[in-house]
Amino acid sequence: METKKLVIIGGVAGGASAAARARRLSEEAEIVLLERGPYVSFANCGLPYHIGGEIADRNRLLVTTPENLRARFRISVRTRNEVIAIDPAAKEVEIRNLESGEVYREGYDALILSPGADPIRPPIPGINSPNVLTLRNMEDMDRIIKALEGKKHATVIGGGYIGLEMAEALRRRKIATALIELAPQVMGPADPEMVSVLHQELTLNGVDLRLGTSVTGFSDSANGLTLTLSSGETLETGIAVLAIGVKPETSLAQAAGLTLGPRGGIQVNDRMQTSEPSIYAVGDAVEVTDFVTRQPALIPLAGPANRQGRIAADNIFGRGTRYQGTQGTAICKVFHLAIGMTGLSEKAAKRAGIAFEKVYVHPANHASYYPGAAPLSIKMLFDPQSGKVLGAQAVGSDGVDKRIDVFAVAIRAGLTVFDLENLELSYAPPFGSAKDPVNYAGFVAANALRGDVKLCQVEEVVKPAANQKLLDVSTPSEVSAGTIPGAKNIPVDELRNRLGELSKEKEYLVFCRAGLRGYLACRILSQNGFNCRNLTGGYITYQRTTGMATAEMPKNHRPESDSDDQDSQSLGKETPLKLVRTVNACGLQCPGPILQLKQAIDEIKVGEAVSVTATDPGFVADAPAWCNTTGHELASLEPAEKGGYRATVVKKSLAPVGAAQQCGKRAMTNVVFCDDFDKAVAAFIIANGAAAAGYDVTLFFTFWGLNILRKSGPVTAKKNLIEKMFGFMMPKGADRLKLSKMNMAGMGTAMIKGIMKHKNVMTLPELIAQARLSGVRLVVCTMSMDLMGIKSGELIDGIEEGGVAMYIDNLSRSSAGLFIS
Numbered sequence: 001m002e003t004k005k006l007v008i009i010g011g012v013a014g015g016a017s018a019a020a021r022a023r024r025l026s027e028e029a030e031i032v033l034l035e036r037g038p039y040v041s042f043a044n045c046g047l048p049y050h051i052g053g054e055i056a057d058r059n060r061l062l063v064t065t066p067e068n069l070r071a072r073f074r075i076s077v078r079t080r081n082e083v084i085a086i087d088p089a090a091k092e093v094e095i096r097n098l099e100s101g102e103v104y105r106e107g108y109d110a111l112i113l114s115p116g117a118d119p120i121r122p123p124i125p126g127i128n129s130p131n132v133l134t135l136r137n138m139e140d141m142d143r144i145i146k147a148l149e150g151k152k153h154a155t156v157i158g159g160g161y162i163g164l165e166m167a168e169a170l171r172r173r174k175i176a177t178a179l180i181e182l183a184p185q186v187m188g189p190a191d192p193e194m195v196s197v198l199h200q201e202l203t204l205n206g207v208d209l210r211l212g213t214s215v216t217g218f219s220d221s222a223n224g225l226t227l228t229l230s231s232g233e234t235l236e237t238g239i240a241v242l243a244i245g246v247k248p249e250t251s252l253a254q255a256a257g258l259t260l261g262p263r264g265g266i267q268v269n270d271r272m273q274t275s276e277p278s279i280y281a282v283g284d285a286v287e288v289t290d291f292v293t294r295q296p297a298l299i300p301l302a303g304p305a306n307r308q309g310r311i312a313a314d315n316i317f318g319r320g321t322r323y324q325g326t327q328g329t330a331i332c333k334v335f336h337l338a339i340g341m342t343g344l345s346e347k348a349a350k351r352a353g354i355a356f357e358k359v360y361v362h363p364a365n366h367a368s369y370y371p372g373a374a375p376l377s378i379k380m381l382f383d384p385q386s387g388k389v390l391g392a393q394a395v396g397s398d399g400v401d402k403r404i405d406v407f408a409v410a411i412r413a414g415l416t417v418f419d420l421e422n423l424e425l426s427y428a429p430p431f432g433s434a435k436d437p438v439n440y441a442g443f444v445a446a447n448a449l450r451g452d453v454k455l456c457q458v459e460e461v462v463k464p465a466a467n468q469k470l471l472d473v474s475t476p477s478e479v480s481a482g483t484i485p486g487a488k489n490i491p492v493d494e495l496r497n498r499l500g501e502l503s504k505e506k507e508y509l510v511f512c513r514a515g516l517r518g519y520l521a522c523r524i525l526s527q528n529g530f531n532c533r534n535l536t537g538g539y540i541t542y543q544r545t546t547g548m549a550t551a552e553m554p555k556n557h558r559p560e561s562d563s564d565d566q567d568s569q570s571l572g573k574e575t576p577l578k579l580v581r582t583v584n585a586c587g588l589q590c591p592g593p594i595l596q597l598k599q600a601i602d603e604i605k606v607g608e609a610v611s612v613t614a615t616d617p618g619f620v621a622d623a624p625a626w627c628n629t630t631g632h633e634l635a636s637l638e639p640a641e642k643g644g645y646r647a648t649v650v651k652k653s654l655a656p657v658g659a660a661q662q663c664g665k666r667a668m669t670n671v672v673f674c675d676d677f678d679k680a681v682a683a684f685i686i687a688n689g690a691a692a693a694g695y696d697v698t699l700f701f702t703f704w705g706l707n708i709l710r711k712s713g714p715v716t717a718k719k720n721l722i723e724k725m726f727g728f729m730m731p732k733g734a735d736r737l738k739l740s741k742m743n744m745a746g747m748g749t750a751m752i753k754g755i756m757k758h759k760n761v762m763t764l765p766e767l768i769a770q771a772r773l774s775g776v777r778l779v780v781c782t783m784s785m786d787l788m789g790i791k792s793g794e795l796i797d798g799i800e801e802g803g804v805a806m807y808i809d810n811l812s813r814s815s816a817g818l819f820i821s
């Protein structure tokens, strides 16, 4: 092979891989590695873990050193040398030595660009404050650690994987942490129902999570920074870590005339060759082909960068290897949970216009009888015709990595759900199950494709059609921890004897907790001539999709590691608990922990407490819901050892009635559906009256009712065209509402306002203010917000967001409820 001179720009993931591979392929080649930073081949992915203290020794992040690369691979490594221009015609690069300032040129036969991607810093006022930091390299990490000295509060902006890892790192340092995310969910590439347990995990671990919020300004303050938020609030913080995404570093490539792709990355072919044949590019800076959609994509991940570096070197040294595309296989740790994904999410499939069917399964990570079993939730997308696997997401405390990797291989190999049924995967009780969760996902999908059962999805059960009926085949104890509103309950074991209660004219949307008994019930029903479909993933998926899985924390909830003065506020010290029993429900899946809680409560006396530890993340939402339904008091809910969750419950009464009634406090929950001025006034007059009479009042605003709570002034909220049009056409707040009758182009409304003034009736804004003063809870329906394109930042302050589950929960504790429409 002819001697070649290879110059590489960027000495970390892609660049260092390319250099090492090049040397393995050619002993003769001259290899020059240029890196503007002081280190090569450091572990960017490990940076948050040093900040959090898990990787105690900073030097462990330096995977190799320039000396090692020189000694082992005879590579000329030049750190603190920045390439400032490329001259493709002369095949030379211009370099500035950042130590000496000297500028020199270096010729090449082949050039590889691996300059990475830069953290995005949008032009927000004050963003250049030294207290607004980003994390990309070792120096950034050192700066963040230094800036945190003496700080009690920090804010992470952006809930992607770097933001999530940073939030955890900060909490590990016992720093009060806010996480601000513009979207209504963290981990943007994943589907919302797969991340709702992450929201709960963050909150449970003391992260002040603010979704649907953005930072509109930074200003330096005595303690660090004051952030202005899109909600109009301000937030005092020590430092802000900006983690809102990265953009490919393309300036050198652009200046050299290399072609960029439609997504803004450097365009390359499957040999990683740019539009200039002697120049290759790899890593975060390049645009790749999405393996599933075959569309151009920017997917900045370490694995692809390393592989691309290797492929570029292969092609330069005569091996015809080809890059096959990136499928976005990724995993992220969020306290005790992990979320992993590969291939298409539902969002991505919809964006790409790809037809799909989806299934959810919630099995245990390994044999549930072996200690330490924990639930795993998997969502799989597949082609509705061929059954080809298109994507998978998994969340859980253990075993996510193994399953996502199997799905990743399945996608790469073009396997179908029928192949997944037949995969032979390693099994012994501590590691898996004889039917592995991946096989199980295959069974569920293949059953549907073969026509053994028809599937239905949460989108359908939240709004059943007139001829559809919801059927919950769980046990009554499970139903006490929650069911879908309107569902009839017939436990699957009683179904054959109670078929007479069902009608063949209806379609039954059947569900259980996780989907298996729903499937069994559907088999019974369909073989008896009933029309039915099984809700895939059952009630657990319903909970996570509708937001019910995000628990309301008990009032005394304290994150485990805050400062001493916070600990001293714990309820345990104010009201000594009579803890008489501890129950270990780890390894049990829903409804196991709730059933154990019920059994323990049944066996203790009123006033005594029981503490139940479970590994099922669903327990965090189920325990408060169960307490609300049964009237027992949730004294605390906290993270427990080994990724578990501990709920401590005080037995309140033997009678299983709503909590509000049990403590003698009356409650009222009213739905406000419309935005007519007169009806809004009536709603708030009733709410204020009821609050004055000692009721706990909740107003649940849905559809047009949301407009009553909109801010009247200009609000910046990111909206698409339809949302903007909708927002423009609807009234903006209490001052802009019209009478439902006799409006007469606004004259009627003006007249009634005049009469109200004359008769000393409070204005609508005053009524709203009074209601809030009186403790009336104003809850907006998140589903309606989403439908109508109304964003959190558009609403007046102090509004809670909730779903139908929250409404039903409130209603179950209320002695009165009105629908104002």
Ligand code: FAD
Pocket: 009, 010, 011, 012, 013, 014, 015, 034, 035, 036, 037, 044, 045, 046, 047, 048, 081, 082, 083, 084, 114, 115, 116, 117, 135, 136, 137, 162, 249, 252, 282, 283, 284, 285, 300, 301, 302, 303, 305
């Ligand atoms: P980089 O590794 O960023 O290397 C580019 C190098 O080029 C830089 O050191 C830069 O200084 C140098 N450079 C740029 N321009 C010039 C120039 N003109 N002259 C000389 N040198 C130059 N990915 C995962 O898959 N899993 C993870 O868990 C994960 N965690 C991450 C955590 C953090 C905090 C960060 C920042 C990234 C993480 N990533 C993770 C992403 C992963 O690190 C990147 O995808 C990968 O490093 C990209 O490799 P690269 O070679 O393209 O760029």
